[in-house]
Amino acid sequence: MLLLCMVMVEGRSSPNGGGLNVLDFGAVGNGQTDDSQVFGKIMAPSKKNFHSGTKEWLTFDSVNGLIVNGNGDIDGYGSSWWGSCDNGNECSGRPTALKFNNCNYLQVSGVSITNAQHNHISLSNCADVTIFNIKITAPDNTPNTDGIDISHSTRVQIQNSDIGTGDDCIAINTGCSYINITGINCGPGHGISIGSLGEDHSEGIVEEVHVVGCTFTGTQNGARIKTWQGGSGYVRKVSFKDITLYDSMNPILIDQYYCDDKECKNQTSAVSISDVSFIGFTGTSATEAAVQLLCSKSVGCDGILLDRINITTSHKQSTEDKVFSECINAHGTSSGSNIPNVPCLLH
Template identity: 35%
Template structure:
């Protein structure tokens, strides 16, 4: 039996079981085309599925049912994606897990997207309606998911995407792609709530973590970003009827040698109104960043989009606290909001960002914003 058929067969058997079921992918390198693990499982309230990509004494793909405490074996199994793009559809994913309650993905395994052969076909920098390449691992409509100790390398597009997920906890995740790999965002959220990502290392060619539309109650802590970009909210406002973003907390993170640090980006010409509110960025260390803190409400990601018109995304109650480090460019803080919907109540407290060169003071231009400075160090000076 081929590896793809074995994966699907083991999944179907596990999904029909009741109790705590472990699917074990042993320490073998598998070349796998696109695969979907779909629920709902037979008894949602009584079935818990553990998908383990680990080292095992087994020589074949197998399903084990354990009783008692979960066994932890932290060695690396290895899954490699097919490189033939004709096997994937537009915007498809390589590994998709959907409609499952209580999934745990653990074991220290690696998902290798083999993206180098696909990256030359990424045209998104020139075409706003570009064909999207496959995401490494996509979680769709999942509840109570745990991802621990998993590695993703060289994805063709996003490494990990969460869409319509609730109560997702990810920790000790490692994500890696070259700095010049296009659109290889580390972790992307959309229309999800109750998300907790912590203690992870992410270095890619794009956003370390990107928070799209329709997300609430998201906690991001103890993340190390670099290379690539930093942590971004958006872009927001491209489509009608987008959901708001609220309750985001980013805390105790470090960023080094990357372009953007914290960025909130919304589209000009947005066709409908939405909002991003109640967001806190606190205790973040930035070293030699090109663009440490930026609000950009005229975001235009490709040469085919038009920057004309005003963004209709309302930004309010955003806190930047205890952010320290250096900027490699003259502008350390840029709060450039929409004339149509000016930013309300952007708070800065104890922000200390000096020029890495040490030759002069960085600047902090402001536009269409009501900014408040609530104590502590303010370098560069407010809106200077």
């Protein structure tokens, strides 16, 4: 195990602009002490002091049994980077603030991560991960500042945390399975999303994702699955349950036409979506289309379940203001008492 006492490492960088090795600053691996304790503030250097091509600011690679805890703040000083996104290509060069790669039996708790340059936390190729009681914060207009971004990982639990950023509170990408998310307060941000998947004809595979007891406040989306046209693979065995909404746009959204390019061509292949349930949604929607099941015309969505849905408009000005549902090639079951009604799923 590795002991990293990270305290007030503010604005430091190596002489050549590259990374710092924690072993040079007193970190030890003695197999006895706690792995990583974060107190005070760790402040990233400004953009000009980062080595060109740096993909991550703080990285843990191939460390099994790692524990990161404490009440400190990891501050990515993202304001020195965000402005470049207005000018195109520079935006893609921003590093992730805290990256865990190939770390099994990982635990992260107590810490705050703020103002990341890009993603706040990224998990890749990890297994048996528990993240709880953390706080992630960035302004709502910051570009692509995902709270927690997960890819190629399994058996991940994220619990009882506050996440408010300029992008997805939690994003679940390809290669993920058995992801359990409980008690998350999300907002601002783009909700809890599976995807995007299938970009550039790639294969996307996600299964066994379960989101329970989460709250969305003023978010751009609530529970979302997004895939590109032209991809392959599947999303299956997914549930969103006991969700509370406060003035959230697009509370329930399956979007198999996702595209953030200026021009996207219609394509027949798609990542298939099946066995997805939305149960126990209550609260208010900032958009009239509270339920959108926009599935591929050629592949479609199967086994969709909506039950105990009670979503009303947050902008009621008259008795005529009501939420509604939209469907394209979606198949499954919806309770007749759901608000809004979802006629495409009624039998």
